[in-house]
Amino acid sequence: VSKSDPTPSGTSEDDSTVDVRLSGGTVITMNHDGQVIDDGYVEVVDNRIVHIGAKPSAKRAVEHLDLTGKLVIPGLINTHCHLSQQLARGLADDVDLLTWLRARIWPYETALTPAEVELSALACALEQIRNGVTTIADPGGQHVDAAGRALQTAGIRGYLARSTLDELNGAPPYMVLDTQSALEVQDELASRWHGAAEGRIRFAYSVRTIFNASDELIEGGSERARRLGTILEMHVAEIPAENEHVIATRGRTTVRHLAELGVLGPGFLAAHAVWIDAAEMELLGSSGAAVSHNLASNLRVLGLPRVADMFDAGITVGLGTDGAPVNNRMSLVDEMYSASLLQKGLRLDPTVLPASQVFRMATIDGAKAVAWDDEIGSLEVGKKADLVIVDPLTANMVPLLNPTSALVTSMKTENIESVMCDGRWLMRNRTVTAFDEMETLREAQTWAVGLARRIGLHG
C-alpha cells in the first residue's frame, strides 16, 4: 500500500492557483510558537496547507471563503475512540465496572456483525466530525475491515486496530486467540490497512489489557509496531485490581512491568493510566510514552486521573472520548472542558492545566501522542489540510475575548461550522457532506435497538 505523495499535487494543475483560500478569520495555528494570526490566510492545495500568514499568496484561489469573525483551528485529535461501541450508547449507564464489562460490553461486542460494526463506526465518525475531530485512534474491535470501510466513507483520518487477547481471564472465549495467531492476525491487517486511503488510515498494534495478555503478546505487538513505524495501543492501569493482578502474576504493577519488558517509549499509547504512582509517571515520561486521557470515562467507572502530575513528569498527554457506552457524549469539545476543570479541583489550584494547555492536548500534543505530529496537529505549511472553522457568534460564546481560552471554556459542539480533512470538506456550514447523516442516524437507531434485543438488554 502506497502512502500519499509528499509533494503537493492534484486538483491544481498549475502552480498559479490554490484550491482553497480561507481569509479574514483568526487562525489559531498551534505551531511551536503558539502563533495566533488575526485576519489570517490559510491556503490549501490538494491535501496540504501551502500558505499561512497575514497576507494572501499571489495565486488565484479556486474556492475562497471569507471567515471574518470566525476561528480557524487544527482538526482535533481523539486519541481513544472505540468505533465499534457507538451502537451501545445507553446500554450500560449507572452500573459498576464488572457489570459494565461482563454483562453489557462483552455480550454486545460478541454479538456484533461486520455490518453492525461498519454502521457503528460510521455513526461514531459522524459524531467526531460534528465535534471538529479529524483524526481518531481506535483501540480496536473484532471486525477491523468493517470499521476501515466506515472510516473510508466518513473521510476522517485514523488508526484502526484489532483488539487482541491471548489469555481468557473472564473474557468471551471467541475473542481469545493463541499468542501467535493474535500477532499474525494483526500483521495481516497491517499489510492491508497501514497507509490505506491515501495515507489517511494507519494500523496500530493493540493489546486490550494486561488482564488478558501474555508478556509475549505485549512484546510481540511492541516489536512489530516499532518495525512498521506505528503505535501500540493498550488500556493501562485502569483499576486497582489490575495492578493487584499484575503484582500477583508478574511481581510488580502494570507500568513497572511494561517498563521491565522494554515496551514503553515513543509510540506506546497508554489509555487511561488512572492508577499510577509518581515513580510510574517518571517511567512513562522519561521513556517518551504517551497517555490518552479520557476524563468522562474515568469518572464513570475508573477513578481520578492525576493529569497535572503527568505533565510535571514530562508525559505527552492527548485527549480521548473512549466509547459511547462509557461516556455517552463522544465529544472532544466536552472532553476539553471537563478535563480543564478536574485538575484544578484535584489540586485546589485554578492555575493548573490552563486552557491553552488543554487545547494543546486536543491538537498538537494529541498528534504527538499518536506519533503523527509530522503531518497533523497544527496549522503549518507542509502539513495535511485538516482544519476546522468555528463560528463563535452564539449565546454561549459571545463575547469572545481570548479565543484560545474560549475554545476550551465556552465552545460547544454547535460552534463547529465546517470541517476539512485531508483537503476535503466533510462538513460545510453545519451540513455533513461526506455521506448521508440522517440515513446513518435512522439506521443506527433501528439497528441498535435490534442488537440490544438480540442480547436480551432491551425489552
Ligand SMILES: [Zn+2]
Ligand atoms: Zn478503551
